Structure formats: C-alpha cells, structure tokens
Amino acid sequence: LFLLDIGLLAGASNRDILTLVGLDAFMIVTGLGATLMKIPVARFAFWTISTIAMLVLLYYLVAVFGDAVSGSDPDTVSTFNALRNIILVTWLIYPVAWLVGTEGLNLINLYGETLL
Numbered sequence: 001l002f003l004l005d006i007g008l009l010a011g012a013s014n015r016d017i018l019t020l021v022g023l024d025a026f027m028i029v030t031g032l033g034a035t036l037m038k039i040p041v042a043r044f045a046f047w048t049i050s051t052i053a054m055l056v057l058l059y060y061l062v063a064v065f066g067d068a069v070s071g072s073d074p075d076t077v078s079t080f081n082a083l084r085n086i087i088l089v090t091w092l093i094y095p096v097a098w099l100v101g102t103e104g105l106n107l108i109n110l111y112g113e114t115l116l
Contacts, residue, residue: 006061006083009076010069020060027053035103047104051095058088 003024007017027050034046061084069080093116098104101113108116 002087003061006080006087007065007068009083010065010080011072012065012068016060016064016068020057020065023053023057023060027057031098034098043103047095047098054091054095058091061087 003020004017007020012020030046030050030053034043034050037043037046065080065084069077072080097113097116100107101116102108102110
C-alpha cells in the first residue's frame, strides 16, 4: 500500500505502479522462500534473488517515479523525495539484517537481529 500511495503521489502511470507493486510481491515471495528453505544453498539463492528484486524495485522507484513527479509542484516533489528516501534507507537494512541474523549467517543473535 505504501508503494501504491507513493506512486499515486508521484503521478505515475497505472502500469508503472502495477510494475512496482508486482516487483514488491515477487521480492516478498522469494524472501519467504529464503526463510523457509532447509538447504543452505537454496536459502542464499532465494535471498540473492529477493535482494536483486529489491534493488530493481528501488531503482525503479528512483528513476521512473522520480521522472513522474518531476513536473509536480515543489511541495509534492519534496514530500515524494522524503518518502522515497525513507524507503531507500530502511529497505536497504532488511537484507543485511537477514544475512547477518539467525536466518542467514547467524553472526548476531535473535535480539541483535530484532534490534537491527
């Protein structure tokens, strides 16, 4: 819903919004696969696929939605940029937390993973 809202704020086309939401759904499903797999190679393969999908999603958010909002009024552009930057920073933390946490390499305990 957050991606739908930011797409509507940017004035992106329905096709672009659907593409972004579809990428998000794909990222979530492959991330779930990474968590549910029992074979370590499969876990990290699904994590890699999910992380690549997230990076494509974030690029799409910056490039395509950034172009869509560029013609809007300054308040809309400012709000979009703030929300986009929050998404970029917070979403980049998640794959790192998964990788170093109990689901991935188990470098930090559950409490550290939860805090991260």
